[in-house]
Structure formats: C-alpha cells, structure tokens
Amino acid sequence: MNCIVKAAALGRRGLWFPTLNAVRAMSTPGGPTPPFTTLSITHPANHVTHVELHRPEKRNAMNKAYWSEMVDCFNQISEDPECRVVVLSGAGKLFTAGIDIMDLAGDLLQPQGDDTARIAWYLRGIISKYQNTFSVIEKCPKPVVVAVHGACVGGGVDLITACDIRLCTQDAWFQVKEVDIGLAADVGTLQRLPKVIGSRSLVNELALTARKMYSDEAKTCGLVSRVFSDKESMMAGALEIAGEIACRSPVAVQGTKINLLYSRDHSVTEGLDYMKFIVNEAYWKKADGPVFLYISGEGALSKFSLLTGHHVDIAKKHGALLVALEHRFYGSSVNPGGLELLNLQHLSSQQALADLAAFHSFISQKYALTDKNIWISFGGSYAGALSAWFRGKFPHLVYGAVASSAPVQAKLDFSAYNKVVAHSLTEEDVGGSYKCLNSVREAFVALKAALLGGNEMKVVKDFGCCDVPKSPEDRTELVQSVADIFMGSVQYNEEGVMPTIAQICDIMTNQSQEEAYDRLVKLAEMYRAMSKERCLDISHQHTMLNLNESTSGSFGYRQWYYQTCTEFGFYQTCDDASCPFVRTVTLKDHTQLCLQLFEIPEDKLPMNIAFTNQYYGGHQAKTQRVLYINGDIDPWMELSIVHNGTGVDEDRTIMIHGAAHCADMNPAHSRDKPSLSQARKNPTQLIWLSCKYEELIQYPGSEIMPMGGYGEAMRSLPPPHYGHGAPDSLKHYRDQIYGHPLFPLLALVFEKCELATCSPRDASSLSNASHHPSMTGHSDVCSSESFNEDIAAFAKQMIQAIQVLRFHLLELEKVHDLCDNFCHRYITCLKGKMPTDLVLEDRESGSKSDMEDFTGSCTSLSEQNQSWLRDTDDCLSTPSGTPSASCGLATHSVDACSDAGDGLDGAVASPSTGEEDETDRDRRNNKKRGIFPKVATNIMRAWLFQHLSHPYPSEEQKKQLSQDTGLTILQVNNWFINARRRIVQPMIDQSNRSGQGAPYSPDGGALGGYGLDSQPHLGLRTA
Known part of the structure; x- marks a missing residue:
C-alpha cells in the first residue's frame, strides 16, 4: 500500500487530499534550487525526489548550464540513501523545447583553430557530453518517472526515453525534429526509441518525417503508459506511482531496474546469465x-x-x-x-x-x-x-x-599435498613435532586395521559416524573424512572452525591416552564439537548425490570437480612415502569420477593438465x-x-x-x-x-608499451635522468614526453641508432679517454657492432617499434600534404578572386555597381552559386547553426530574423508549435526582405571579407558590430550564420570544383571546402 497516502484505505477522500497537498508542494515558484540554475529540486514525500526543468521563460530549453547540472544532479541522487525514486517534470506551459541553440552558438559555430580534425574532435566531445547527460538518468539506480505536458521536442525525446516510466497529459505531443533542419538525432533518440516502442517502422517514420506524435498515439505505441486530462492530475498520478515504488525494498527495486536494463540490451539467455x-x-x-x-x-x-x-x-x-x-x-x-x-x-x-x-x-x-x-x-x-x-x-x-x-601449476597427481601436511605436523613454530607425526601415522594404521579386522561397529561408534559402512566405498569415505581433519587443519591453521596444528599435536601426543587410535578418536570428538556436526557423514552415496546436483550447486562441489577434470587435476593422493595417512584413495578413484560424472575419459586428463600449464606458463x-x-x-x-x-x-x-x-x-x-x-x-x-x-x-604510460594482442607487454627503457637544477618548464615538457605513448618506441630506436651512427672520436680523444676515470669503458661507444648482435627478442621489439613509428610518420606526412594543398588553394582563392578593397571603398553607399565589378572578377563562379550577391540581410533561419552540408536549408520556412519575442523565444532552438497568434503570423508574413539598413549590411559584409579565415565574430566582436550597425546582437548573429552558408561556402565549393582536383581524406572521401561545414556526420542535437 502507498506509504505516502496511507489514508487511501479510508476512502477516496483519504487518498486524494494528501496527494493533492504533495503535488502542490512540488511547485516551485521561487525558481531553481541553488546551486542549480536550470533545475528545481524538491522532496514532496518520503524517499521521493522531484526534479523539475525550470526555465519556463525559455520554454525549458537546454542551455549550457543544463548539460552539466543534470549530470551533477543525478549523480547526487544516485548516492543519496534517502532517495528511492525520482519524478521528473517541466515548469511552465510545456515540458521542453529541446536544446537552446542560441545559447550554445559560440561553442558549436566558432570552435577554436583551423584544423578540421581538431574541430571535429572538439564537436565530438560536445556530442559525447550531451549523450552522457541523458545516459546518467538511465544509469541512475533509482527508478525515474517522467511526466510530460505540452511539447516535448528534440532533446526532450532523448530525455524521456532514458526514463523508466513515462506519463503525459492529453495535450502532450512529441517530435523528433532533427531531420527537419538537416541534422541527425545522435544523442540517444535513434538508439533508445526503437527499443521503447518496439516498432522500427514507426520510429523510421517519426525520425525521417519529423511529424508530431500526439498523446493517444504515444500511449498506443507504448511510448507512455498513462495519459491524464491535465498537468495537476498527471503529477498526482506520478506521485502515487513514486510512492508505490518508494514503499518497496530499495535493494529489490534497484536490482530489478539493473536487470531490466541489462535484459533490454541482451538476449534472453544473456539476460538470465x-x-x-x-x-x-x-x-x-x-x-x-x-x-x-x-x-x-x-x-x-x-x-x-x-x-x-x-x-x-x-x-x-x-x-x-x-x-x-x-x-x-x-x-x-x-x-x-x-x-x-x-x-x-x-x-x-x-x-x-x-x-x-x-x-x-x-x-x-x-x-x-x-x-x-x-x-x-x-x-x-x-x-x-x-x-x-x-x-x-x-x-x-x-x-x-x-x-x-x-x-x-596444474598437476594431475598432487601427492605433494600430503607431503607438506606431514612436514607441517613436524614444524615446532606452529606447535608440531616429529612425535606428533609419528603418532598420526600410527593412529591411521590402527584405524585401517580395525575396519579390516571386523571391528566396524566399534569404529562407527568411536568416530560418531552417521551410518554403518555399507560398501568398500563407505569405508574409504570414513578414513578420508578423518584424514580431512588433519588436511584441513594444516591448510587453514588458526583459521575457521578447524583445530590448529598445536591442538592436534597436543591431543596426538597426550600420554593419558596410551593408544594412538584412542587419541584419534578424541580428536574426532573435538572436531565435531568445534564444527557443530552431529555426526560424521561417511556415505559415498551422499557424496555422489552432491556431485550430481545440477540445479543450484550452491556449495560448488560439482562445479569444482568439473574444473579439476578439465583443467587442473589437483587430486590429493597418498602415493608419496611421506604421507601420514594410509593409502585408501588412489589416483584412479579420482579419474574414474571424471568419466562417471562428466563423460571425460581418463586418458584425456593428462592432456587437459598439459594444456593448462602451457597456456598459463605454470611454474x-x-x-x-x-x-x-x-x-x-x-x-x-x-x-x-x-x-x-x-x-x-x-x-x-x-x-x-x-x-x-x-x-x-x-x-x-x-x-x-x-x-x-x-x-x-x-x-x-x-x-x-x-x-x-x-x-x-x-x-x-612510460612503464610498459603493449605490443598488440593479449600477450606480455614490452618493458620500456627507463626515462633519462635530468639534474635537479632543471627548471619547472623543462620538467613540464619532460613529463609530457615521457607520457607520450610513442616514447618507449622512440627511445628504443633512437638509442640503438645513436650507438651505430655517431661520429667516431679521434685517436687523441680516445687515448685521453682511456686515462680519464670518468671516461673509462666509453672508448667504444661509437660503433655499429650493436647492430650485429643476434638477439631475437630485441630484434622483434625493434621491428615492431619501427613498424609502429613508420605507420605514424606516414599518416603525419599524408595529413601534412593534404593540409598544405588545401591551405594553398584556399588562400589563392581568397586573394585572387576576392578584391576586398572594392567592398571597403564605398562602405557607406553599398552600391550595386561595386558588387557587380567584384562579381565580374570572379568569373569562375557559376550563376547558380551567385545567390550570395543578393542583399544578405534577407537572412534565412538556421535553428541549428550547423546544418548538414547536403541539406538544402535555403528554403526553410521559419524566419530567423523575426523579432526575439515571436512565438517561442528567439533564443530557444525549437520549432514553432503552430499555435501562434493570427496577428503575429500575419505580421511575419507581411515582412519585407532586406529590412536591415544598407549601412549596417555593408559594415557586416566588410567585416566578413576582412575575416574570411574566421568568418564568425566572437561575442565581443558581435557586441561591437551591434553598436556600429544599430542592430541587436541576435540580428548580427543570424546575419553571420546565413552569410557563412551563402557567401563563404559557395565560393570555396566552386574553387574546389574548378581546381586541379579536390583533396582527398585518408579514407578516400573528398574533403569539403570550409572546415566546420565539412563534418555533416556529426549531426548535432537541436530541439
């Protein structure tokens, strides 16, 4: 029963009002919970934590702070022993509009440096960070119940698919928006959504068409489990579910979640395994x-x-x-x-x-x-x-x-075991003695004689056996059970419930018992008392039942015997002359069990043992x-x-x-x-x-250098020694060199090459060296004789080192040639075909004639790529900021130059909900192209041509341009987003087509023109 609303048993009124009060307590009018700026954390009930996306003024868009705060929040929840379940929701009119592209534009659109590979790696790091933000929810051991109202777009779909239980309101809708703006959803939706709803065809339809899925369809396909009429009733339902979970054993609940997640990604057999x-x-x-x-x-x-x-x-x-x-x-x-x-x-x-x-x-x-x-x-x-x-x-x-x-070391006949037992019984430092060992031997001879001499019943009574021996195997079990007392005591001396060597020898050398047999009986009594065993089990049938037990195997008898047959042997026999016991169990007795239990023939066991020793090395x-x-x-x-x-x-x-x-x-x-x-x-x-x-x-990284496979690692050369007077800056570089993964290989090759290629000293220097103490033994340093040394292991290491270094050098040379070729053609294009002075001369007038002259100088540009000559203030919406190079976003219908207050907030990268006010829609439809003043356009165009190597201004530069042009920072930002695509990229593409041939990447694919846009496979998440 729900421990939060225990009054439920008294009727509907008892259930509803406590829950309603808890729901009201979940509202957070005070804003985000410090230290978070995008999340609000409350505890509406015992063991329940409520996490609320709290940027209602920005439609709960996911800004820079969100990505780290969500990780920190759920890491804290995972470690909080008071939290057993999480409820996740959004503040304001909708759940979330997805990623806030405007807030992330600086990171996504202006990565540092010109190196395409570094930029790609940088963007990959951003995507990995986004992926981890949602994965941390899935990995949280506490179940997460998510409640969705209104829009759930882009990143919001990623978020909810990582949750365990999904609820929504009647007006909720879901949209995988990425393909609509030329991107691929690569933060989790395409990986988790097919497993959530179970229909790959439906997932393909949603992801490839970017259509909206409404609440009824979401419930039908399994994306959500329940639909509520409004947000308040949904939050009440979410809290009730959370309460039911919180009342259960947290160990059972968390273990269930772990198994469910594991089974989702594995087969049934693997899930059970x-x-x-x-x-x-x-x-x-x-x-x-x-x-x-x-x-x-x-x-x-x-x-x-x-x-x-x-x-x-x-x-x-x-x-x-x-x-x-x-x-x-x-x-x-x-x-x-x-x-x-x-x-x-x-x-x-x-x-x-x-x-x-x-x-x-x-x-x-x-x-x-x-x-x-x-x-x-x-x-x-x-x-x-x-x-x-x-x-x-x-x-x-x-x-x-x-x-x-x-x-x-695997060993079939481990007779040395009992040899050490005998030696340990004589070790005085642990309470043993030769007298003790001799008494033990005498006692076992007497025990065997009693069994063979018709005194079976006396032996059964003396040793407290559970049954009378019914077969020779039972008699063997009896003797072996008594011997196990000594073997176990020696193996685990002073540990557990076994007698110690000192206790054993005290009894076995006690002269109050004249016969060694009687002392052995006394020892068996002490063992049963210490181990709390009612009697000594000597039934061979019971032993075989345990070895044939194939259900639980909780004691490990069957499993371990199987491994002795297939890998190790370890059979303890009394074949060694020093064995203190009588020879009752032979090696054949053990090997026959392998055949009986596991159908492993006796002649195969030596091969199994030999393989183990060869595979692992043994001694x-x-x-x-x-x-x-x-x-x-x-x-x-x-x-x-x-x-x-x-x-x-x-x-x-x-x-x-x-x-x-x-x-x-x-x-x-x-x-x-x-x-x-x-x-x-x-x-x-x-x-x-x-x-x-x-x-x-x-x-x-300087200790060893793995040389492939799972074999041994090659020990690297020791780091060179530098004096204590080395400055800190040199120490920093030294540590970086030592830490480089290629350092062991370089050190190995360079040392050998130095010995073989250094210039020989003159005779005088060699003569002086022979008389100088510090030079003793160094007269033959410069010699190529070291290359004549026939050391197979060293030669193999040298070959491997050279192969690895050669591979890296070839890759570096290839990259250098590609970069050199690309940079040369890029600079030639900019200097030869773009006379920027024409643009700067008449900056105020912005006359068309100047631009037409400029166009004439670039005759290689085709007509279809001259769209950039039109006034570029008719900016195009690119909500993502980094559209796929193959996607034609030039006809996108949403206008990014709309005022900041239109529809969803302009700073939020999310699609329109289609519910704009008619007046606003008419106002936008009636907007004219080219609303920016010509002066402002020319200023930004001039800045662009002056900074073509970095055609996107920094935040400070955008502020300065905003002051110079009289435009808002958002308008400046949108103008340059559009300019990159419509001015810079077509020119570089045309240059590549008109050149000797496009440069090619190492994998054979042509390298695109401008670095940032040549990475369409890195599809960034947007709303």
Missing part, C-alpha cells in the same frame, strides 16, 4: 584513485569480501575503489541451464578471465575511469591463480596482481608485476611460485614462515605471528603496490 558483483566506494579518491579488483573463486561471493581483509586495509591507504565479481557457475551466478553437462562447457578459467575483462569494461564505463585509475587484482587460492593469469593474459587492463597461495610464468605470497606450512605452496627465478621482478615472491593458506588476506589481528605482521608492514615487499603506483602517476 547474470553475474553478481559488489562495489565499495567508501575509500575511493575518484580523480586518480586505483581500482582494487577482488576476484572470487570456487564459491559464493560474500559482501564481506569488500568490507574486511588486507586488500581493504590497503585500499584505505591508497584511496582505492573496491570491486568484486562472482565466478561464473558459483554462488548466485549459475547459468540458466543450471549445472547440466551441456551447460558446463562454459565453465573454465579462460571464461572467468574473459568475464573479468568484460567486468573491467563495465566498471570503467560506469565510473568514468581513466588511465590514472590503475587496476590491481587480488585473489587467494584458485582465485589467486586467476589474479596472476589475468595480469598475464590482459596486461593492458590490470597494472599488477597479488596472488595469495595461488596454485598456478615458468614470467609475468611481471605479480606478487606471489605463500605460507610455508600451506600444502598448496608446492604449486605456487615461491622463488624469484630469473629475477626479472625483484621481490615478486613472499614466503611467510608459519603461515597457512591465504593467511595474508585476512585483516591484521593481535594473534598474528610476527612473520605475518612483518610481511604486511614491510614496504619493500609491496614495492610496486606502493612506490610503483606513485611512479605510474608521475610518468603515465
């Missing part, structure tokens, strides 16, 4: 803070993964954004087909890495991350291996990786900036990297004495061993995690 992720922004320094990626392994992802742990402690120090992704097929991220064999083909470490790469892209877009936000991955155990492999396979995505207790992996951390009592250290090997990365491994599996990932605790505490505190053991991060920020 949704993966869980968690984000913690509590410590993030948004500008340049790093991103810590916590990788989840063979189990469900918990929210505590980003709330506690050593990686969280480091995140606090470095101001990192914490993100985590659940592994596909584990936890709640099980595919729609469950864990059936056919579906499990997508379960692999390779797929997990691909998911991490996609997650990287998703988070980067969601949080607008840049190169300054470097990524560090963290993981433990299998997830630790994924962390190292992610760095190895995607070095361009993750700067470094921490791999704790990571088994990077021989040379991936840089991976920190391998292991404890020396952890059995899994045997499959991790525990030595620096080649020494490529110093301090790339940390071995913690007395530490168990993933012990370093836990938060610091007072009971931590000194070795573990020191490993966390010692700064030299986190060398690239701290100082390397600072180095990356100081020299962005």
